[in-house]
Amino acid sequence: MDSFLFVDFTRCIACHACETACGREHGGAGRLYVMRFENAAVPLACRQCEAAPCVAMCPEDALVYDEGSGVGLVVERCTRCGLCVAACPFGVMRLGAGPGGDPVRCDRCRRRREEGRLPVCVLTCPTQALSVQGRAVVQDRRRIHFTGLRVS
Amino acid sequence: MSPLRVRTVCPYCAVGCHLDLLVENGRVVGMAHAVDSPVNGGNLCAKGNAALDLLNHPERLRTPLRRTRSGWEPLGWDDALDLAAQRIQDVLRRHGPNALGFLSSAKCTNEENYLLQKLARLLGTNNVDHCARLCHASTLTGLAPVLGTGAATNPLTDLARARCLLFVGSNLAENHPVAFRWVRRAKDRGAVVLVADPRKTPTAWIADLHLPVRPGTDIALLNALLHVIIRDGLEDKAFIRSRTMGFQEAARAVRDATPQWAESVTGVPARDITRAARLFARSKPASLIYCMGITQHHNGTQAVRACADLVLATGNVGREGSGLIPVRGQDNVQGACDMGALSALLPGYGSVMDPRSRAALEALWGCAEGTIPDRPGLTVTEMEAAAGRSLRALVAMGENPMVTSPNGNRVAEGLGRLDFFLVMDLFLTESARSAHLVLPAAAWAEKSGSKTSADRRVQWSPRAVDPPGDARADAWIITRLARRLGLEPFFPYKTSEEVLREINRAVPPYAGITPERLQGAPAGLHWPCPQEGHPGTAILFQDGFPTPDGRARFFPVPFEPPPESPDADYPLCLTTGRVTAHYNSGAMSRRTPALMDLSPELFVEIHPDDAARLGVRAGRRVGVVTRRGKMEAVARVASTVPRGVVFAPFHFPGTNRLTLDVVDPEARIPAFKAAACRLEPVEEKNARA
Ligand code: SF4
Ligand code: SF4
Ligand code: SF4
Numbered sequence: 001m002d003s004f005l006f007v008d009f010t011r012c013i014a015c016h017a018c019e020t021a022c023g024r025e026h027g028g029a030g031r032l033y034v035m036r037f038e039n040a041a042v043p044l045a046c047r048q049c050e051a052a053p054c055v056a057m058c059p060e061d062a063l064v065y066d067e068g069s070g071v072g073l074v075v076e077r078c079t080r081c082g083l084c085v086a087a088c089p090f091g092v093m094r095l096g097a098g099p100g101g102d103p104v105r106c107d108r109c110r111r112r113r114e115e116g117r118l119p120v121c122v123l124t125c126p127t128q129a130l131s132v133q134g135r136a137v138v139q140d141r142r143r144i145h146f147t148g149l150r151v152s
Numbered sequence: 153m154s155p156l157r158v159r160t161v162c163p164y165c166a167v168g169c170h171l172d173l174l175v176e177n178g179r180v181v182g183m184a185h186a187v188d189s190p191v192n193g194g195n196l197c198a199k200g201n202a203a204l205d206l207l208n209h210p211e212r213l214r215t216p217l218r219r220t221r222s223g224w225e226p227l228g229w230d231d232a233l234d235l236a237a238q239r240i241q242d243v244l245r246r247h248g249p250n251a252l253g254f255l256s257s258a259k260c261t262n263e264e265n266y267l268l269q270k271l272a273r274l275l276g277t278n279n280v281d282h283c284a285r286l287c288h289a290s291t292l293t294g295l296a297p298v299l300g301t302g303a304a305t306n307p308l309t310d311l312a313r314a315r316c317l318l319f320v321g322s323n324l325a326e327n328h329p330v331a332f333r334w335v336r337r338a339k340d341r342g343a344v345v346l347v348a349d350p351r352k353t354p355t356a357w358i359a360d361l362h363l364p365v366r367p368g369t370d371i372a373l374l375n376a377l378l379h380v381i382i383r384d385g386l387e388d389k390a391f392i393r394s395r396t397m398g399f400q401e402a403a404r405a406v407r408d409a410t411p412q413w414a415e416s417v418t419g420v421p422a423r424d425i426t427r428a429a430r431l432f433a434r435s436k437p438a439s440l441i442y443c444m445g446i447t448q449h450h451n452g453t454q455a456v457r458a459c460a461d462l463v464l465a466t467g468n469v470g471r472e473g474s475g476l477i478p479v480r481g482q483d484n485v486q487g488a489c490d491m492g493a494l495s496a497l498l499p500g501y502g503s504v505m506d507p508r509s510r511a512a513l514e515a516l517w518g519c520a521e522g523t524i525p526d527r528p529g530l531t532v533t534e535m536e537a538a539a540g541r542s543l544r545a546l547v548a549m550g551e552n553p554m555v556t557s558p559n560g561n562r563v564a565e566g567l568g569r570l571d572f573f574l575v576m577d578l579f580l581t582e583s584a585r586s587a588h589l590v591l592p593a594a595a596w597a598e599k600s601g602s603k604t605s606a607d608r609r610v611q612w613s614p615r616a617v618d619p620p621g622d623a624r625a626d627a628w629i630i631t632r633l634a635r636r637l638g639l640e641p642f643f644p645y646k647t648s649e650e651v652l653r654e655i656n657r658a659v660p661p662y663a664g665i666t667p668e669r670l671q672g673a674p675a676g677l678h679w680p681c682p683q684e685g686h687p688g689t690a691i692l693f694q695d696g697f698p699t700p701d702g703r704a705r706f707f708p709v710p711f712e713p714p715p716e717s718p719d720a721d722y723p724l725c726l727t728t729g730r731v732t733a734h735y736n737s738g739a740m741s742r743r744t745p746a747l748m749d750l751s752p753e754l755f756v757e758i759h760p761d762d763a764a765r766l767g768v769r770a771g772r773r774v775g776v777v778t779r780r781g782k783m784e785a786v787a788r789v790a791s792t793v794p795r796g797v798v799f800a801p802f803h804f805p806g807t808n809r810l811t812l813d814v815v816d817p818e819a820r821i822p823a824f825k826a827a828a829c830r831l832e833p834v835e836e837k838n839a840r841a
Pocket of ligand 3 (some may be wrong): 163164165166167168169192195196197198199200201260327328329330331
């Protein structure tokens with residue numbers, strides 16, 4: 001897979017717009033979690049792990065990794081046991097509200113993507129802290145950040 | 153059939169973001185990001201994203217309601233308006249026009265504000281005012297004699313072009329998040345960001361230098377900055393010579409304001425003050441952005457002038473990327489001021505005491521000479537104080553003084569003593585609950601009209617859907633009420649467009665902002681726009697200042713300590729502000745689930761050292777007490793507030809029961825930003841975990 005939701009947390013101002021927009025787009029609460037600290041904020045969302053713990057843990061094979069689109073859910077197979085929620089190391093998988101709520105996490109606005117549109121969080125973010133990027137760009141930026149942060 | 157896309161202007165703040173509504177069969181079915189908008193490029197903050205929740209909200213008022221002994225009784229519009237007219241006439245007959253008060257609204261359109269002040273003045277009173285009194289009145293009184301106009305000098309988009317941005321008492325990132333896109337852009341281009349704020353806010357996160365100034369001591373800091381600039385010879389001598397007056401006096405006034413002195417007053421290290429002053433003076437163009445951290449003080453007017461002095465001394469006026477930017481709060485607070493919804497100013501800022509301004513307006517309205525009283529009316533705070541005494545009836549359009557005004561207990565008592573209290577609002581707000589008659593109003597997308605954002609950008613926001621139930625636009629309500637009060641000939645309007653055409657004639661800077669032009673202008677028009685065909689004025693004062701001699705004036709600003717300093721009984725300083733998820737009194741945002749999830753309750757921020765000393769535990773309820781009242785809030789322990797200071801947001805009922813109602817002598821704005829307080833443990837039995 002080569003399309004990631006890239007989070008540049010040095011730009012984030014903790015405005016929670018992404019979270020609210022996500023909730024509006026998908027119904028219910030947002031699937032992005034803005035963690036606010038005293039000197040910075042980090043928006044957390046599904047990393048689309050290649051060797052995804054949630055996929056590995058799912059006893060019903062309801063979660064599957066697809067090379068083209070990342071982790072996806074086969075709704076009919078899901079028993080809502082919640083193991084995936086426990087497995088996610090980032091805490092960004094949760095069971096949807098109400099009885100029978102499916103596991104929910106960021107799917108990078110799959111429906112919009114299929115229509116060739118950007119995810120709503122990316123559109124709404126006032127500081128361009130969020131963007132959709134390929135793996136190479138993501139890695140590159142991460143390195144720059146890491147070293148940049150240390151140097152300054 | 154795909155839904156119709158209607159571009160509206162966000163109902164929350166004065167950034168004026170575009171927000172596209174998707175309408176199908178007369179209902180809003182969704183929202184889209186206005187990616188091609190020159191204002192916000194599709195960005196929206198959390199509130200803008202959640203704005204749809206206001207339409208068809210289950211708690212929206214759908215019918216007029218009258219208070220009876222047995223509770224609220226619904227009634228039809230004819231009965232409701234007859235009742236209102238009769239009660240207002242009773243008061244008029246018995247006590248005269250100055251027993252009437254009108255609270256206009258920065259959440260309503262220009263047309264609605266214009267109509268309400270017209271109604272008040274035709275009834276013979278200048279008792280019309282609105283919440284600008286509580287946020288930026290000091291900007292008007294402070295800047296009028298300095299620059300000739302009390303408004304942002306440059307558009308918000310210009311922030312991206314600044315080489316240096318100095319924020320004083322403004323938490324732009326949290327309160328106007330979409331405007332921060334321009335700040336971020338400036339920073340990407342290498343601009344220096346300086347932030348003076350007691351707290352380490354998200355605005356301060358990207359600062360090159362954060363100056364944690366003690367609440368209420370901003371003037372000392374600003375004076376010291378000017379001191380360093382002059383001492384080091386960094387002032388813009390050519391600009392000062394050719395375009396200003398009074399520099400020598402201002403320079404003399406800051407001669408003793410050394411960084412060392414300022415350090416002792418403000419708590420900001422002298423070295424940082426010197427550095428900030430040099431950066432600000434050397435990085436041109438520079439902008440100074442201020443907000444309620446400056447205006448909401450007992451000396452707010454003076455603090456505003458101290459900001460202006462700094463901008464003038466460095467020649468940062470009249471060019472791209474520079475300027476003085478007071479960030480107005482409400483979506484239309486600039487417009488409500490422009491429309492004369494102020495007790496001492498007529499539409500277009502003519503003084504009520506100026507016979508020519510009055511005569512011009514009376515001629516336009518076609519009313520008898522002398523109809524408009526020649527003395528300023530009561531301000532918001534004065535109306536509240538006079539309520540139930542000399543003021544017998546109050547009409548409030550979309551205002552919630554019980555939550556927004558200082559010393560809230562006193563306000564509630566006053567409102568309770570009124571002979572007649574009429575409220576028009578979307579919801580049964582805290583204030584509406586004590587009204588005799590409540591009229592259901594339309595929300596932003598349910599009516600059309602113009603609004604003016606923080607940077608004087610006038611935009612048209614069209615009606616996309618019908619209001620719920622029997623709710624009506626405020627303009628409709630005012631017009632019908634006025635007709636019942638015998639003012640039929642003065643209120644012939646059928647549409648907002650007709651009202652705007654009258655505004656074109658009443659307010660000179662709006663003369664060229666006709667409905668036709670505005671509806672076809674994707675970026676709106678910046679006033680002043682003095683005639684048809686004029687492109688509007690994005691940047692003010694490029695050639696001269698609208699003062700008698702065309703020059704700006706320096707004002708020497710003395711520093712005085714805040715009226716209430718911490719003492720043995722009240723050892724901490726309480727300061728107030730906003731959180732990103734909420735809006736002002738919370739009447740809208742506290743009813744929006746997505747926003748309540750983000751910020752569900754009243755909290756008070758306290759430094760870890762103070763918390764440890766006082767035994768305050770994070771997440772527990774704690775009592776906050778001032779000389780005026782007490783509230784309970786959840787403690788948040790964080791070193792983002794300095795020692796000795798506690799911070800509480802004002803969106804929840806409670807905070808403004810504690811704040812100080814001492815007012816600035818010129819702007820008559822209350823000193824919300826600094827009050828002495830103490831923390832008290834809350835009895836365990838009524839404590840909630
Ligand atoms: S839900 Fe968690 S574990 Fe699963 S792919 Fe996303 S980040 Fe990885
Ligand atoms: S919208 Fe952008 S700036 Fe706001 S919280 Fe999300 S990532 Fe951060
Ligand atoms: S920044 Fe202001 S105008 Fe823009 S979406 Fe947020 S509340 Fe609305």
